[in-house]
Amino acid sequence: MSRGYDGSLLSRKGEVLLTRLGVTVRFESTVEERLLQMLDVDGGVVSVERAESVTVYTSDGASHTYTPDFTVTFTDGRVLSLECKPRKLLPLLLQENADAWQARVTRLEGLGRPLYVVTERDLPRERVQQAITFGPFHGVEGSAELGELARKTLRERGALPLVTLRLLLKEVAPRLSAHLDATLLSMLARRELVADVTALPPTCLVDLPGRSIPLPPSPVGWPLRALLRESLEQVLTPDESTDQGGELRLEAQFLRTERGQRALQLFALYSDPTRPLDNEQAEELGQRVGVSGRTVYRFREALVEAGAPGITFTELVPYLARPGQGKPRRQVEARVTAIMERLAREHYFVPVGTAGRTATVSNLSELVRKACLAEELPPPAYNTVRRFADRLWEQDPVQATLLREGREKAQALEPRQGHLEVRRYGELLGVDCTPCDVFTREEGLTVVPLREGRGKRQRHPEARRGNIINIVDVVTSQVLRSVVVVKPISAALVLRVLRDLFLGDTSELVAAGVVTVPQAMGLPQRLRLDGGSEFINRQVKRVLAHLGITVLPRNQWSRHHGGIEERTIGITTHYQHILPGTTMNNIANRGKYDAQRGAVLTIADLNRYHQRIVERHNNLCAPLRELTRHEHAQHLLDQGLTAWRPPSTTQLEFLRNRMHPQEIKKCGQEGIKLLGLIYNAPELDPLIVRGASVEVLYNPDDISTARAVHPDTGALIHLQARLPEGVEGPLSLQEWVEIKGRFRAARQSALDRVKTPQQLLAEVMVERQERLQQGKQKAPATSLTSLKPPPVERPGTRPSIQPAEIVFEENPPGGLK
Numbered sequence: 001m002s003r004g005y006d007g008s009l010l011s012r013k014g015e016v017l018l019t020r021l022g023v024t025v026r027f028e029s030t031v032e033e034r035l036l037q038m039l040d041v042d043g044g045v046v047s048v049e050r051a052e053s054v055t056v057y058t059s060d061g062a063s064h065t066y067t068p069d070f071t072v073t074f075t076d077g078r079v080l081s082l083e084c085k086p087r088k089l090l091p092l093l094l095q096e097n098a099d100a101w102q103a104r105v106t107r108l109e110g111l112g113r114p115l116y117v118v119t120e121r122d123l124p125r126e127r128v129q130q131a132i133t134f135g136p137f138h139g140v141e142g143s144a145e146l147g148e149l150a151r152k153t154l155r156e157r158g159a160l161p162l163v164t165l166r167l168l169l170k171e172v173a174p175r176l177s178a179h180l181d182a183t184l185l186s187m188l189a190r191r192e193l194v195a196d197v198t199a200l201p202p203t204c205l206v207d208l209p210g211r212s213i214p215l216p217p218s219p220v221g222w223p224l225r226a227l228l229r230e231s232l233e234q235v236l237t238p239d240e241s242t243d244q245g246g247e248l249r250l251e252a253q254f255l256r257t258e259r260g261q262r263a264l265q266l267f268a269l270y271s272d273p274t275r276p277l278d279n280e281q282a283e284e285l286g287q288r289v290g291v292s293g294r295t296v297y298r299f300r301e302a303l304v305e306a307g308a309p310g311i312t313f314t315e316l317v318p319y320l321a322r323p324g325q326g327k328p329r330r331q332v333e334a335r336v337t338a339i340m341e342r343l344a345r346e347h348y349f350v351p352v353g354t355a356g357r358t359a360t361v362s363n364l365s366e367l368v369r370k371a372c373l374a375e376e377l378p379p380p381a382y383n384t385v386r387r388f389a390d391r392l393w394e395q396d397p398v399q400a401t402l403l404r405e406g407r408e409k410a411q412a413l414e415p416r417q418g419h420l421e422v423r424r425y426g427e428l429l430g431v432d433c434t435p436c437d438v439f440t441r442e443e444g445l446t447v448v449p450l451r452e453g454r455g456k457r458q459r460h461p462e463a464r465r466g467n468i469i470n471i472v473d474v475v476t477s478q479v480l481r482s483v484v485v486v487k488p489i490s491a492a493l494v495l496r497v498l499r500d501l502f503l504g505d506t507s508e509l510v511a512a513g514v515v516t517v518p519q520a521m522g523l524p525q526r527l528r529l530d531g532g533s534e535f536i537n538r539q540v541k542r543v544l545a546h547l548g549i550t551v552l553p554r555n556q557w558s559r560h561h562g563g564i565e566e567r568t569i570g571i572t573t574h575y576q577h578i579l580p581g582t583t584m585n586n587i588a589n590r591g592k593y594d595a596q597r598g599a600v601l602t603i604a605d606l607n608r609y610h611q612r613i614v615e616r617h618n619n620l621c622a623p624l625r626e627l628t629r630h631e632h633a634q635h636l637l638d639q640g641l642t643a644w645r646p647p648s649t650t651q652l653e654f655l656r657n658r659m660h661p662q663e664i665k666k667c668g669q670e671g672i673k674l675l676g677l678i679y680n681a682p683e684l685d686p687l688i689v690r691g692a693s694v695e696v697l698y699n700p701d702d703i704s705t706a707r708a709v710h711p712d713t714g715a716l717i718h719l720q721a722r723l724p725e726g727v728e729g730p731l732s733l734q735e736w737v738e739i740k741g742r743f744r745a746a747r748q749s750a751l752d753r754v755k756t757p758q759q760l761l762a763e764v765m766v767e768r769q770e771r772l773q774q775g776k777q778k779a780p781a782t783s784l785t786s787l788k789p790p791p792v793e794r795p796g797t798r799p800s801i802q803p804a805e806i807v808f809e810e811n812p813p814g815g816l817k
Contacts, residue, residue, distance in 0.1 A: 019548050020138040031084040034123045037131040038219045043191045046073045051081055058103045066104045079113050087119040105225045118221030127197045134189040136525050140645050142183030143176050159207035166640045181642050202640050251314050254321045263320050265289045266299055272309040273300050332380050339371050340388050349403040361386045425636040426524040426644040428474040430565035433489045437573050439463040439581040439599040440606050463596035466603050469497050472568050477622045478629040480520045482614045484607040491539040499659050512611035519633050522644035528552040539662040547651055575613050666693045679706050679719035704729025
């Protein structure tokens with residue numbers, strides 16, 4: 001269960017976007033993912049889809065359902081069913097279920113979809129990397145002039161390395177250098193140019209089609225019928241087959257152990273099990289070799305099992321070097337072993353809280369003893385059960401720990417040696433967010449403490465913490481965008497930051513005083529997102545799918561993944577601890593410091609400071625690098641190692657006009673309430689009656705109108721906002737915020753001018769006191785009025801609980817306070 005740096009198991013699942021074919025296909029293993037990426041750049045492939053299930057009948061008349069992995073249609077009319085299997089497991093799967101596989105092959109051939117099997121051997125690393133590099137640029141509109149210059153250069157000079165062709169075109173047309181990478185990669189993706197599949201880009205040779213470099217064959221693997229009819233040698237490498245070379249390697253490994261040397265000496269003294277062997281002879285042989293007499297008898301059993309006499313020591317080694325051979329354990333019957341394994345998997349290797357779970361090996365041993373006695377079998381000893389459980393754990397410690405102690409403990413055992421192979425600028429961006437480590441206040445407000453002490457009741461209403469959205473390039477660790485916002489992180493804020501990055505809008509950075517602006521602009525290849533709902537949701541997924549950007553999610557329980565994003569956030573926010581109003585990570589550091597009372601900076605001040613800290617970070621060298629992060633990014637751009645691609649005309653229009661926030665709103669009786677406004681449309685009447693919830697899209701540049709997606713048909717409903725009197729559309733969100741601020745200010749000003757209800761009541765009571773003193777209205781000093789007459793006691797009844805009397809007292813002593 002080795003885990004890669006990108007949080008992926010060797011058999012991870014997910015979805016991959018096929019840019020050329022325009023579909024998103026689900027994959028269930030790394031082999032399937034690589035196959036899909038290669039099929040996307042194969043010009044002979046028309047369509048790829050998950051295969052449908054078919055009913056298969058075996059030779060004995062039994063039926064079962066079989067589902068291949070993919071159904072692929074080619075331009076020549078062929079339709080193939082592809083099955084992806086790991087290379088090491090394929091021989092075992094085919095040999096154990098040969099009849100079932102033969103029936104599946106026959107059934108699919110009858111349907112006109114022959115079955116082929118694909119292993120990782122059919123997906124070379126170089127071809128996979130070329131598919132990952134070229135594939136996303138298929139729909140990019142490059143420069144026609146550069147394309148013609150590239151064809152002319154290759155016709156004159158022949159095949160050239162991609163990096164050399166890039167440098168030549170840059171010298172010939174320097175004014176078009178900004179479109180150079182996108183043009184060349186898009187031509188390679190559309191096979192207007194052909195790349196040599198034996199080298200990685202950008203060092204691979206490229207040429208015009210039909211010349212020195214042939215088109216690579218489609219990665220369809222091997223026909224399964226041929227493998228079943230002939231042999232499996234063509235899908236196995238020599239070192240994986242069970243030939244004589246494998247036996248020799250096993251013998252060499254066995255002889256490197258002390259036990260192997262003793263076995264070799266014993267074989268030289270006793271290699272014929274037909275010779276009589278009594279206890280004295282066994283002890284004598286054991287003393288000469290240095291083993292016990294029982295070991296000599298076990299050696300004799302191995303000779304008999306291997307077919308001695310007439311065998312060599314090489315042929316005997318597999319019977320001596322079995323897994324677990326030589327470990328101290330009590331000999332038990334096969335049925336007892338089956339009972340121990342069944343009970344261990346049912347009661348020992350199960351999660352905490354499962355009914356019948358055994359807390360210790362002692363409890364498991366007791367269960368095994370009772371089960372053996374019930375079947376009249378000799379029960380094993382405690383140490384036998386303990387060693388058996390240890391052997392099960394050693395077979396797969398990660399999986400055993402996962403089943404018994406949970407995911408957290410299993411994660412701590414997993415190896416961290418894997419890595420994600422990314423080499424190009426913009427190939428993978430990491431997106432994450434975090435709260436600021438400092439309290440801020442609004443402009444013009446003074447923080448006044450409510451009361452002494454700490455806790456939620458003592459928080460200052462004006463002091464608040466902002467949030468930071470960070471976007472980092474994984475290859476260079478350069479911070480591309482880091483925005484401080486006062487609102488909680490939402491999908492709308494994430495999309496706004498991504499939109500500014502994709503369009504190359506650096507106005508906020510320049511306004512904050514940033515001089516060294518990141519070079520990134522365009523669409524990246526992949527985004528690694530945190531598992532929070534603000535990142536993984538329908539809005540973000542819809543936008544990224546439309547832009548052709550693959551999402552690489554970070555599993556919530558994998559804290560060791562996304563390390564570059566987490567370290568960058570920690571480095572940049574660390575410098576906030578020198579600011580007034582900073583928060584503390586523990587009580588000892590905080591002492592008596594009140595962070596909320598010390599809030600001085602506004603969000604705008606904090607954002608300007610933070611942007612300059614980020615600029616400083618980009619102008620420093622990353623670990624084990626001689627170039628700064630900014631210089632490293634520029635170096636990759638100069639070398640042509642970039643994955644940034646310019647958006648197409650459709651994508652550019654989407655970014656500018658239709659990449660709007662989206663929220664789920666319930667239809668109320670008056671319409672849809674959003675942003676403090678009410679939106680209406682005649683088509684909403686049936687939805688209002690149902691109380692349905694709809695997706696509402698709005699443009700922050702004009703919120704006077706919006707669009708709702710009908711939950712049943714998916715049609716767009718155009719909504720019109722009911723604007724206040726004197727406000728006309730188009731109305732931007734920023735303008736509406738300012739208008740609402742003016743409304744609140746006017747209301748507050750009016751409230752400050754008028755008297756409060758308490759003041760009006762006090763005036764009335766003062767006037768009443770004055771009238772009483774002047775004698776205009778004489779009132780009794782005190783009068784008591786009962787709202788309920790006293791209860792009448794009935795004879796012969798028990799005393800009951802009497803209701804309390806409510807008494808009003810006029811002119812209470814001391815007057816009204």
